Amino acid sequence: MIIVMKSKAEKRELDNVIEWIKSAGYEPHVSQGVERTIIGCIGDERGKVVLMAAENMPGVEKVMRILQPYKLASRETKEGNTVVKVGDVEIGGPKCVIMAGPCAVESEEQLMEAARAVKEAGASILRGGAFKPRTSPYSFQGMGEEGLKLLARAREKTGLPIVTEAMSAPEVELVEHYADVIQVGARNVQNFPLLKEVGQAKKPVLLKRGMMTTLEELLMSAEYILASGNDQVILCERGIRTFETSMRNTLDISAVPVLKEKTHLPVIVDPSHAIGQWQFVLPLSRAAVAVGADGLLIEVHPDPEHALCDGAQSLKPEKFRNLVAEIESIAKIVRRGYAKADGAN
Amino acid sequence: MIIVMKSKAEKRELDNVIEWIKSAGYEPHVSQGVERTIIGCIGDERGKVVLMAAENMPGVEKVMRILQPYKLASRETKEGNTVVKVGDVEIGGPKCVIMAGPCAVESEEQLMEAARAVKEAGASILRGGAFKPRTSPYSFQGMGEEGLKLLARAREKTGLPIVTEAMSAPEVELVEHYADVIQVGARNVQNFPLLKEVGQAKKPVLLKRGMMTTLEELLMSAEYILASGNDQVILCERGIRTFETSMRNTLDISAVPVLKEKTHLPVIVDPSHAIGQWQFVLPLSRAAVAVGADGLLIEVHPDPEHALCDGAQSLKPEKFRNLVAEIESIAKIVRRGYAKADGAN
Amino acid sequence: MIIVMKSKAEKRELDNVIEWIKSAGYEPHVSQGVERTIIGCIGDERGKVVLMAAENMPGVEKVMRILQPYKLASRETKEGNTVVKVGDVEIGGPKCVIMAGPCAVESEEQLMEAARAVKEAGASILRGGAFKPRTSPYSFQGMGEEGLKLLARAREKTGLPIVTEAMSAPEVELVEHYADVIQVGARNVQNFPLLKEVGQAKKPVLLKRGMMTTLEELLMSAEYILASGNDQVILCERGIRTFETSMRNTLDISAVPVLKEKTHLPVIVDPSHAIGQWQFVLPLSRAAVAVGADGLLIEVHPDPEHALCDGAQSLKPEKFRNLVAEIESIAKIVRRGYAKADGAN
C-alpha cells in the first residue's frame, strides 16, 4: 500500500503518518518526489484494509493499494488451472462444457422434456431452478424441494448431473443433498453468510457475478468460498448493468480473459441472462467460446411462450441443437492446444 | 402491458398473439397505427410478468409495461405519508431525523464514547454494526451478539433507540430482540429470504438501496416486506455505482424526490457511505436535507484513524456537532409547512 | 407515441390532452384500461419528439415512444445489407475485413514499418491518426497534414487504402483529400456539425460509438450522415464506459448482433481501444469475429514501448500475424453461408 502526502503537507504531518504506519505493524519506506512525498507500507498484506483509514489523517492526499486483495483465488498462489469435476464432466479442462435447461422447474413434464432435449443435443449438465430469486413478490417463486426431487429424477433418467441454486445459507444443506453443483446467483454474490455456507459444502459451487460486481469483488467472493474450505469454484459471467438498455444486461466478454489471467478457477458464460432475448443467444455463445470460456450456461425450454420465468430468452430445443453444433466447431479451433498464452508481446 | 408487433408482422401472427393474450386471461385491445400495430393487454396487473414471454412469439417486436409493478408501496394504494415511529422518534414526519454512530461496534469504550457524543450533538437514533458484510473474508467481521449487547447497553445509558443490521434470515430474530430498527444492507437489497423474514418482524426496517438497484427494484424489495406484513419500512439512498471514481459511490440525490412522488414510505440519506471521505459529508448532508430527505444516517467515530471499518468516511464528534447545527437551519426552511408539492407547473 | 394518464387524471385533463394531440397534427386513439387510460398518437413519425412536452401537462403520467427514431439507418427502410466499398475491399460483405496500424502517425520510418508489417500479415486497410484527440493539452496532438501525406505515401508503397480521423468540420475537406475512409472518433459521435460535414463528403465514413452512447443514439448519429447524403457508413463498437475498472472500457460485444438486427449498415469492432491492454486483443478479436462483426480495427506498432500514444494496447507485428491467422479460421465457420439468421425460435 502506498500513502501519497499532500503537496503542502508539513513535516510533523509526515512524521505523524510514519509513526502511525509503524504502530500498525508495517514498515514505512519514504520516497521524496518533485511534487509529492509518497510512503510505501511494507508488510504482510492481509488486513491492510485498515491502512485505508490513513485518508482521515492530516496531510494525507490519498492511499493507493498495490496488491490485489485475494490470495487463494490468485494465480500467484496456484500454478496451473483448477479443473472442477462433476461426475465425468471436467470444467476448466480442454473441453468446453455446456450446461442447459429451463430457468425454473415448472412441472415434471416440462423438466423431463427439457432434460431429454438438452441431453440429445449434447449438453453435459442440466440446469433448472427450484428456488427462484424474483424481483416481484407476486411472481412464481419456484417449486422448492419438490423441484429438487424432479431434478434428481431427471438426472436418473438422463444421466446428466444437475446444477441448481441455493438462495440462502439454510437452504444449502437441502440443495447439496440433491444437486451436483450448487449455484450462487447474481443477487447473492455478496451474500457472505451464504458464501461461507457453500464454502463448507462438499459439492462444487457455480458462483455468478452480480450485475454490479467488479472482477475484483467477484474474486473476493470466490475467496470467501475457498477460505471456508471448498476449492471447487466455477465463476460465471452473466452480464453487467450499464447505461445501455437495448439488451437486458451488457455481456462483459472481456471478463473471461481478464479473469483467466488473474485466477486459476474456471470461467463460464451465461449469454441467456446477459442478453435477455433468445435470438442473440447463438452469436453470444459463439463469442464466449471464441474468447476462451470454459463453458456455457444456456436456457432451453420446450415451450418458451408459456414459460413461468424468462421465456423471452429461452431457446427451443431445435435451436439449441444448432447452437451446440456451431459451438463445437469454434471450440475445436480455440481450445486446440489449450495452452496458456505466453505473456510477451 | 402493451405488445408492439413488427412492421411486417403477418395477420396470422397477430391472430396468434391475440389468442395467446386471451388464453392468459387478459383482454386484448388492438390499435392500428401508421407503421405498427399495438395490442393493449387489459386485466389484473399482478403476475403480468408472464406476458413478457410474448417477446418469444413470431411477429412480436417488443413488450412494454405501462404500470409500475409495486402496489402496497405505491402512493396509489395509500394516501398520505407513512410515519415510522421508533420510540418517540418519528421518521417521515415534520422533523428531519439524524441517525449516527460508528460503522462497526468495536469495543464497549468506543461505542459508549460515540453514543454519548452523538446524543449530545443532537442525534435521535444510534447506529452501529454488530454483523458486518465485508468484501474481504480477512477483514473484521463484526462482534456478533456481543456487539448487539453493547448496543443495548448504549441505549440504556443514552436513551437513544438503536438501528443495526441483520445479514441473513436466521439472524433476524436475534437482531430483532436487541434492536429498535432492523437494517437491511445495500448488498442484501435483493436477498429475498431476508426480506420475507424482516417482513414478519415486529420492528421497523431500514432498507438500503443497493449500489446498482433501480428505484423500481428498491420499491419492489420494499413490496416484499410490506406484502409479508410489516408496513414500517424506511428507504435509504446511499450512493450508486457509476463510471465516476473520484468518490466511493455517486450519491443519487434525485432519488429522494422521485421516490417520494412514487411512494408513501419515508426516505433517508446516508452520505457517509456514498462519498466515502469525511470532508464531504457535511455538504452532502446539507444537500440531502435541502432536497427533502426525512433523515440522515451518518458515521461518527471517536477515533477514525484507528477505526476497524470505514475510518476514512467517519466524522469526529466535534465535526458532527457542527453538522447537526447547519442541518437544523436548512431543515427549518425546507420542512416548514411540510406540505406535499402540488403537481401543476 | 403513447401517452399514459395518471390513475386519478380528471376528465377535463384527458380532454385537454386529446385536444392538444390533435392541434399538433396527430390522431388520438384512447384506450381505457383497468387502472390507466392510455392514448395512442397516430401520425407521421418525424418530429414527434415535440410530443414529449406532453409530460408537462396536468394529468399526464408519462409519454412512451413506440417507434425507433431513425429511418434511413433502419432495416425497415432498406432490405439487404449495405456493403461499403473501399477500393477493392468490401466491408459488410462475406469477408471479415481487418484494418490495422499505429494509433498515431509518428514518423515516416514508424509508419512505413507498420504499414509493411500489417500488409504482409494480411490486413486490408491501414489505419493511423494524423489529428489526435487527446485528453491532455500537453500530450502529442498528432502530425497534422504532414501525417496525412505520410499516410498517402504508405498507401502508394503498400497499396493499402487508408482510414484516418477528422476531428472537426473544417478538417473534413483536408482529410477527405488524402484518406480513403474518414473516421469520426468516439468523442465526436455527437459532434453534429462534423456529422453533417462528413455527410457531404464523397468518401465512406467510419463512425465510432462513443463511450457512453446508446445504440439508438449511435444510429441517430449515422442518420445525420445518411440524411446529409452519404450512405457509405461503417459503424464501430469500441467499448463503453461502465463501473468496471479492470479494463480501459467494456467491450459491448452484444452491440454487434443487436445493431445488425436494427440496421443494414456494416458493424466492425475495435478491441484495442476497448480493452487497452495488448495481451487481450487476440481473444477479443476472436470473439468479435465469432459474434458476427464485419471487420476489426487493430492497433499495431513496430515498437510499442516507445509509442507516443496508446503503446500499452498496441500489438507487435509478429503477434498481429498470429491474430490474422486465428481470425481467418473462425471467420470461415461463422461467415460460411453468410445468411441472415431467420427470426423464428
Added chain:
Amino acid sequence: MIIVMKSKAEKRELDNVIEWIKSAGYEPHVSQGVERTIIGCIGDERGKVVLMAAENMPGVEKVMRILQPYKLASRETKEGNTVVKVGDVEIGGPKCVIMAGPCAVESEEQLMEAARAVKEAGASILRGGAFKPRTSPYSFQGMGEEGLKLLARAREKTGLPIVTEAMSAPEVELVEHYADVIQVGARNVQNFPLLKEVGQAKKPVLLKRGMMTTLEELLMSAEYILASGNDQVILCERGIRTFETSMRNTLDISAVPVLKEKTHLPVIVDPSHAIGQWQFVLPLSRAAVAVGADGLLIEVHPDPEHALCDGAQSLKPEKFRNLVAEIESIAKIVRRGYAKADGAN
C-alpha cells in the same frame, strides 16, 4: 508515476525497465516490497503519459499515476477562488448566481416573455440556445444567427447578460460577438478544437460536464481552455449517465464539493437537464445551493407545453419565482461567511 513489477519479474526485466525510465528522462527510485518491486519515476510531470507504455514491457504488472494530470486548473497552482465577472455579475463570489431562460430561442415573442419573467423573478443572466445540438437530424436545430440577434435584443431590453452555446470552432467568433458567456455543451466537452478556440476568445466560457465525463477529464478540458489563454472558465454539473432510468440523467451532486476541493474555478449546477422533469427542478436546485454550488442554470419557458425543445423540464415563470425565493433563504445559510472549509477532521 509508479511502475509495479510482476511478482515473478526477473532481474533483467527490472533492469530493462529502469534503463527505459532513464532514457525517457526520469529518475527511477526502486522500492523492494515483500511481494512486489515498485519503481517510482521522478521528474517533470507533463507528458508523463508516455510512461503508460511501460505496461507493454515484459515483467511489468501495472503503471499507476500519482499526480493529477491538470495544472492550471488545480488549486495547487492558484490560491483562492477564481471569480468570473460578467458585467456586474460575479460567479464564484459570495452570491449564488441564477441563470435562466428557455432551452432554445424560438421566436421574438417567446424569448422576450421569458427574458422579462426571469428578470423579474430575480435571475442575473439570461440563457437561450441559438445553435442546438439535437440527437435527431429531424428535430429543430435552432434559429442560428437570427437567434443570437434576438438574444442581444433581449439583453438590451432587460439588462441581463446572455449565455449561449457555440457548437463548433468556426461558430465561436460569431457567438462571441453577441454573447456575454460562451457555452460549451455536454456533448462537446471533449471537442478539443472547440476548446482551443474558446480558449482564445475574450469572453468567459461555461463548460458543461459531459454525460460520460469523469471529473478529472472535465478538469483536463478546462485545462485546454486555460492553456490556450482564457482563464475565465465556469464549470457546470448537469447530470451523468448511469443505469438508473427513472430520471433523464443522474445529478452528481457530490461533484460540486469534490471539484471545489480540486480546482479554483467556479462550479454551477443545471438541474433541469439532469432530471428532465420540471416538478423535480425545485428540490434539486435547493440541494445544489445547499451543497455549495456557485450558481444555477434553469430552464424557464412561458409555454412549456408548446416548447420546441425540452418542454418537459421547463418551469413556468410563476414556479420559477418561487424557486428563486427558496434558493435565497438557503443560500443565506450556506454562503454566510463564504469561507473555504478547513481540511482537518
